[in-house]
Amino acid sequence: EVQLVESGGGLVQPGGSLRLSCAASGLTFGDWSMGWFRQTSGPGREGVAFINRDGETTDYADSVKGRFTISRDNDKNTLYLQMNNLKPEDTAVYFCAAPPRRWLYSTDIETYVHWGQGTQVTVSS
Numbered sequence: 001e002v003q004l005v006e007s008g009g010g011l012v013q014p015g016g017s018l019r020l021s022c023a024a025s026g027l028t029f030g031d032w033s034m035g036w037f038r039q040t041s042g043p044g045r046e047g048v049a050f051i052n053r054d055g056e057t058t059d060y061a062d063s064v065k066g067r068f069t070i071s072r073d074n075d076k077n078t079l080y081l082q083m084n085n086l087k088p089e090d091t092a093v094y095f096c097a098a099p100p101r102r103w104l105y106s107t108d109i110e111t112y113v114h115w116g117q118g119t120q121v122t123v124s125s
Contacts, residue, residue, distance in 0.1 A: 002114040009119030022079040022096030030074035031102035038092035093118040
């Protein structure tokens, strides 16, 4: 069974930074692309950042380009999201997710079937 556990969320002032982590188990992590998504109080989840299995390919939502960096440590089975220059509109629950099979890379939320429980990020002064 694939399990994804996010951590690292919290309250931060505008302009601050946070690093989210996602610990993965139940899959050969180095064979799987991964994604970070977020959900605000409104409906639907937004794709934030994506990374392929070896970290050489990444994609970002326009709203976070230049501020967020997705990375991974395949030896530690962990995915990261470094978030800098945070803005109030970044406030959301952040989720990591995996697609249904290894080697599949996608930026389409409909592709992702394995989800963590989420971690809250609040950006406020």
